[in-house]
Amino acid sequence: MIQLWTQNRDRINEAIDKFLLFVWESTYGALTTTGKVVLFFIEGMRLVFVKPYRVNEIIKHMEFIGNKSLMIIALTGTFTGMAMSYQIYLGFSLVNATNLVGPTVALGITKELGPVLTGLIVAARAGGAMAARLGTMRVSEQIDAMEVMGINPKQFLVAPRLLAAIISLPLLCGVFDFVAMAGSYFLAVHLLNLDEAIFWDKIQLWLNPKDINEGLIKAALFGMTFSSICTYRGFYTTGGAKGVGESTNGGVVNSMVLIIVVNFFTTNVIRALYKIKDNL
């Protein structure tokens, strides 16, 4: 072993150097990009409140992000609620706790699955479209054209998308929660023959408004996350059609990963904040 090490010391050292350099460059690159995205978001939000206000654009993007996502959110929500109900029913029936199917589904949906799935679905649908649209406008010089016309492209193209996503996501999350509970109710009460009164009573007992608020706050954060990443990637696209593809792909993948990560941290932060508030 020692002989092997001595013979190949230079090569091993070189490999370790390369690995450490790779880790450093990746970390540095990721942190730099995160910083740029945050600054891009702050700039975008500042421009929302600068004249001329882009109300029409905001409504147009809310229609695209919110209204056009309704059907897919409704479908996903219904089946998620039903599937969750069924799995929880199977588990809880082993310990004779089927009375708790309703609140368990309700808490799981409102606090975690509702915002996360809404965020992931809308990031894939609307986030991808945002990155592709802005990327295409960049490579076909439409953004340059806007800039030389004396129009701030960040204010016209980016700011309305950011605000529209932040407003639309909690609304969609609310819809997701509602249809998921409807699906859960249908399966639990009408197909699994659980008692309807107990189902609703236990939900009322265990589910607090702050649980629903937690989910809605998270949804707004996810809207902020995916819209910032996707507009940033699209806005700074380079390299023609290939670049547009990379921006779209990168925007959606980064958004999805970050939504999961942000979800973990915000869950803990929100709970800590609630604890502080309760202790006051």
Add this chain to the structure above:
Amino acid sequence: MEPVIEVRNLYKTFDEGKSFVLKGLDLKIPKGLITILIGYSGTGKSVLLKHILGLFKPTKGEVIVLGQNLFDMEEEELIRFRTRLGVLFQHAALFDDMTVLENVTFPLREHRRDLSPQEIIEKAIEKLKSSGLDPSHYDKQPSELSSGMQKRVGLARALVLEPAILLYDEPTTGLDPILTGMVDNLIMETHKKHKGSTSVVVTHDLGAAFRIGDYVVMLDKGKVLLEGAPEVFLESDIEVVRHFVEKGLRRSEDV
């Protein structure tokens, strides 16, 4: 002659100084003329144009347009200043989610809030007519138009705010000889109609330089190699210029 655009000692690198696209470029573009920027591909013509528009920040040097140093301005100020410039992009860069008429009215809707919607439409139609676009195309999407028609719309949009300087970025690249001639004529006619305006055309088509140019600037390796009236280029002894002129004229004759 009084320059409307002055470029001083301009350097630009995209790879943190490993190589420079522009290397200490100095240039004065005279007022009221059609100036043609020519040169082989990769000599920095389009990069120079983007500096004149303030879209690229120089690594070093100054760009003074209409008496104002572009890079002394705040971003918002620079954006407002650009309304004094009109640009026809290589592929027209029309907004593909708007109709032809909406494309041309867009700058007016943004900047001329003193005009009524009817006046905005009338002004846009006037520019579209002067660019020679048939009214039957006004409600079409840009994707439904030929590249020649798209250039006409792009030109109408560039002119609608009555800019002091009109810039053309490779307006004939990729067009057939008939369309090339049409675009050249359009540039000349537009220049004549807008008296006192300055036109800057970036191209590698030498024929255009001789057909429509009053003043020609040739770039090579990120610097100005030769500038002057078109005839100066025919008499030049500089190897690169001679080679470029011979090749360019031969291609024009073939066309």
